Amino acid sequence: MSQPQPDPAKLAAARAAVALVQDGMKLGLGTGSTASVMVRELAARARAEGLSLRCAATSKATCELAESLGLSIESLDDIGWLDMTIDGADEVDPDLHLVKGGGGAHLREKIVAAASQRMVVIADPGKVVEQLGAFPLPVEVVQFGFETTRTLIRRALADLALGDRDVLHRLKGSDPWVTDEGNWILDLHLGAIPDPVALARALSAIPGVVEHGLFLGMCHLAIIGKPDGTVVRLDRNADIDADMLAGEGD
């Protein structure tokens, strides 16, 4: 069955990231719609050029897609240290801090990114923000003591003057949304995250929290695709063009 044409901005970002791949590389493959476009582009390039690649996937969905396209997926521990991970993001700020986990894969995504020499993020202009937090922050939590963990998260938010925000259990239909690791997700509707470092520290200190979707200091390069097929590369602390900010560049 033929695939629908990918969004041109996502395609541009994906192609630019795949152009960074070299023969023999060990790669981490992200999750989400932008990462899926990248996996398709990568598979096509690997096939056309006979590239020898070793890949680890950040989700079961990405693993299935990559294998269906002929890419060989191995466990992260079998591959070891990766040269580069290419992944999407829900928000990218000027310091290249990220919110991730809209697709619920941020736990594996963070482990894979941490095992990579470089994390390259690919996104469309709608993901570029001045301040993180408009996108609900995903927090993966264990099922045991779920309400206790939610209460502890609410207390931590109040301590950071982020009280009275919705902390919503992510559902699939009427059932809890279950991650690849068998955990549940709370989405924190914060509106703005003035101090991502303090929030990350507070969330990580809560016992039932497995991992939150703040990726701080992990992304080395963000490639923002534009609808006209061009890309903008953002290094840390680069000035973000006003046109790139969320909502204006779509």
Ligand SMILES: O=C(CO)[C@H](O)[C@H](O)COP(=O)(O)O
């Ligand atoms: O973090 C992620 C999944 O956990 C994705 O990278 C993020 O949600 C972006 O997805 P998309 O490219 O579909 O907008």
